[in-house]
Amino acid sequence: MSNYESAGGRLVTPVTLFLGALVAIAGYFVLMRFLFGIGAETPFGAVTNLNDGYSWGIWVVYDVVIGTGLACGGYALALLVYVFNKGEYHPLVRPALLASVFGYTLGGVAVMVDLGRWWNFWHILTPGYANPNSVMFEVAVCIALYIHVLWLEFSPTMFERWGWSNAARRVNKVMWVLVALGCLFPMMHQSSLGSLLIVMGAKVDPRWHTMLLPALFLLSAISMGFAVVMFEATLSADGFRRPRETPMLKKLAVVLSGILAVYLGLRFADLGWRGQIPALFQGDFLARMFWLEIALFALPILLFSRAAWRGSPQVLFAGSVSMLLAASLYRVDGFLVAMTPNGDAFHYFPSVPELMVTIGMIAFEVLAYIVLARVLPVMHGHAPVHGASKAAAVPAGD
Amino acid sequence: MTVSRRNFLRGAAAGCTAATAAVVAPAPAEARGNKELPPEAVGLLFDATMCVGCKACVVACKEANGLPIQVPMERAYEDPSQALSPTSFNIIKMYKEGEAKTKDVEQDGFSFIKRSCMHCVDPGCVSACPVQAMTKDAKTGVVSYNADACIGCRYCVMACPFGIPKFDYDKAVPEIHKCQLCNHLWKEGRFSACADVCPTGATIFGPVPKLLAEAKRRQAMTPGEVAKFPRRSTETGDQTKEKPAAKYVDHIYGEKEGGGTQMLMLSGVPFDKLGLPKLPERSYASMSETVQHTLYDGLVAPAVVLGGLLAATYRSSRKKGGSEEDSHE
């Protein structure tokens, strides 16, 4: 038997109903998008505000580029547990994996919603059509493979629930191969998500455009992975009334600080090398955005610098939120804010329907996480704090 | 814990250094340089000093490509195509400064500029397109689009430094639209409609080396010196009447920009004032592909990394005594 258990609790609560409503609203706009086009008018405004200057909006930048970064928890922990052999973090693996499965699968769904000619999607995986010189080709192939690996990595959890212990055993036998692949693929596509910007050249402000984009995106994706693990562990400890994993998160905070320091060092070294340091003090809007990013990246290092501070769940939570905002802002800046299209004056800010689709995707993710954590054995087996039986557990949000 | 941190940081630093080294210092042999001009490359030469802003080329382009004109034909020059769009592959824009009195002068002057696909020698759109829906003809260098292959990802839109590919945002079955140098007219013995119709010879069609030679000839002239200039195409022998040479800025736009383009431009007003981007000589496509090829050629680097990962995960899976519960337990 496994030493994991489900969180238990009721499935229908005000919170889950509210999330369900958000998903339904998003569903309506997605339907409009497929019937009339990604920029079509609806009674609530255009489906998206995309234009030929900003042809990629939040559906790409949030749902895919940031969303898969947020879904790097499974990857970051696998690196730590299996590659750097830190078994003590093991209890965090399954919940993180669950979030990764969803983050990536929904990223894949978001791509299909965003693609103008989605029915041709298979071309990207088909020799004769596929263009290996394209960064997007690498991203697409790699994410497609990784989604499969993630589901396989997660499958023993489902098999256990259904009582298929043979199937679970069989997958677990080759788990080490899956885990290795599950470490390789994110390394490849999380860096490539940064490389997507290289061909855009002068359109991306030189404070963001560098040949080091792949390295910077990869490092920040790994730190997003650790931050999201801390974030989720704190939230689900409260939400599902489970014991906190503070001692482990404390150590994780140190790891996270280390990666952030490397990231910041690399970023400034690169800016110095390319002579961009004076541009950071120009005082323009982009310079302010840059320093905001840096402050958000540096704050966790400061917060986690003292053992006493790291021991506080609030500090851990604040540090992880700062880190998640930092890496998200880095991606939004690179793809949207620091982007100046050539030609006519283009503007982009997401429309209401566009935002609702993204919010609906997030709502779906949270909803699915709550439902699955309640029914599947993903939580590490502790003695429950608030009474032993599932019936006694209080649902989140009541 | 200190030990674990040190180990981890060492690992992270090593990984990072490797990634950085791979990205920053690719062996010169691996770096992909700019692409070369195709052997029979054809293109356009636009000379802003000869353009009178009549927009005959805008109309001709629409006619040649079956695109709608938004106002009655007799007033077609008023077509409100303010910008390139899915139904406008070619526009003439105006530059005005101060009192806008003198043509082809930066201060208190004005100028016209043609905007259409530059048919880049090393196009970003072609490099970016994941499904080879954007292709560059190996002989003529014309960059064209195939809707049947396209997945509508709009990476070409994002990758083009000139803002050329246009997408149908309000259609359930969208396509990308752009100038394909009128290569569909070639079988009728015709060539780019915009050049064919231009009354002043401001836009001419021809093999790129000839266009470049003509551009250099014009730049070498003393302003005011009278000469004849080719009209329509360098190949048809059409000539303008004798007219005085203009005063040009010392730059042939497209000769070097972003690895060169098959549409070349001359002007009296600096090109950045006319809305053309300042681009380095190295194409962005070559930078992007250098990174991709350094990291992924032959899948060597990923295979090496995977080998290391497999060794590590195998070791850590055995450590717990090899029970089937080892991996995610």
Ligand code: SF4
């Ligand atoms: S101008 Fe733009 S669309 Fe035309 S070939 Fe160059 S990159 Fe492609």
Ligand code: SF4
């Ligand atoms: S929109 Fe079509 S042509 Fe443009 S890059 Fe994507 S698949 Fe290629």
Ligand code: SF4
């Ligand atoms: S070559 Fe043809 S399609 Fe291109 S701008 Fe000229 S007329 Fe239009």
